[in-house]
Amino acid sequence: KAGVTQTPRxxxxxxxxxxxxxxxxxxxxxxxxxxxxxxGQGLQFLFEYFSETQRNKGNFPGRFSGRQxxxxxxxMNVSTLELGDSALYLCASSIGxxxxxxxxxxxxxxxx
Amino acid sequence: xxxxxxxPSTLSxxxxxxxxxxxxxxxxxxxxxxWYKQELGKRPQLIIDIRSxxxxxxxxRIAVTLNKTAKHFSLHITETQPEDSAVYFCAASIGTGNQxxxxxxxxxxxxx
Numbered sequence: 001k002a003g004v005t006q007t008p009r010x011x012x013x014x015x016x017x018x019x020x021x022x023x024x025x026x027x028x029x030x031x032x033x034x035x036x037x038x039x040g041q042g043l044q045f046l047f048e049y050f051s052e053t054q055r056n057k058g059n060f061p062g063r064f065s066g067r068q069x070x071x072x073x074x075x076m077n078v079s080t081l082e083l084g085d086s087a088l089y090l091c092a093s094s095i096g097x098x099x100x101x102x103x104x105x106x107x108x109x110x111x112x
Numbered sequence: 113x114x115x116x117x118x119x120p121s122t123l124s125x126x127x128x129x130x131x132x133x134x135x136x137x138x139x140x141x142x143x144x145x146x147w148y149k150q151e152l153g154k155r156p157q158l159i160i161d162i163r164s165x166x167x168x169x170x171x172x173r174i175a176v177t178l179n180k181t182a183k184h185f186s187l188h189i190t191e192t193q194p195e196d197s198a199v200y201f202c203a204a205s206i207g208t209g210n211q212x213x214x215x216x217x218x219x220x221x222x223x224x
Contacts (some may be wrong), residue, residue, distance in 0.1 A: 105154075
């Protein structure tokens with residue numbers, strides 16, 4: 001089976017812009033979660049989608065949003081980018097709940 | 113929400129020695145505790161996990177112990193090898209979907 005894929009792998013944006021990141025889960029996985037990884041902060045949970053519905057949400061501002069399509073692919077959007085949004089954004093897919101998460105390679109976002 | 117603390121943040125051991133990483137969690141409802149290994153520039157990968165109805169789990173050189181009363185769990189790596197060098201993350205999940213709270217990571221260096 002193909003693993004979790006994310007596009008693009010690298011992004012450079014300027015403050016105030018918006019960005020959309022994409023995640024394709026492992027075939028058959030209906031749960032997709034998004035995390036922000038920064039040095040010293042570890043992985044911080046953004047949100048989880050399951051069957052096109054947001055099932056869980058972390059403590060991030062409303063500028064961070066996401067959605068999931070009927071084929072389980074997911075996108076996350078960050079509007080009005082801030083310097084502090086520079087991070088590695090990881091998505092992970094799972095089969096069922098409370099099970100192993102399979103991570104994608106991440107999208108490295110740099111905000112200038 | 114759940115809060116996971118992880119110690120130490122860095123750990124250096126001689127090849128062949130054991131390494132122990134400890135995590136504490138705050139929410140007694142947490143019932144699933146995975147450990148992920150992230151090598152430099154790569155995605156996190158699950159190495160072992162434990163559920164709240166089990167006190168200990170072992171997989172070759174890796175073991176995890178869970179103390180529900182004290183709300184802490186630990187990763188034990190025996191007979192360490194240079195390829196064990198990586199960042200290790202603990203996580204906890206309450207079980208409503210796939211919302212994981214991660215520790216801030218331990219950078220393990222195994223010195224040959």
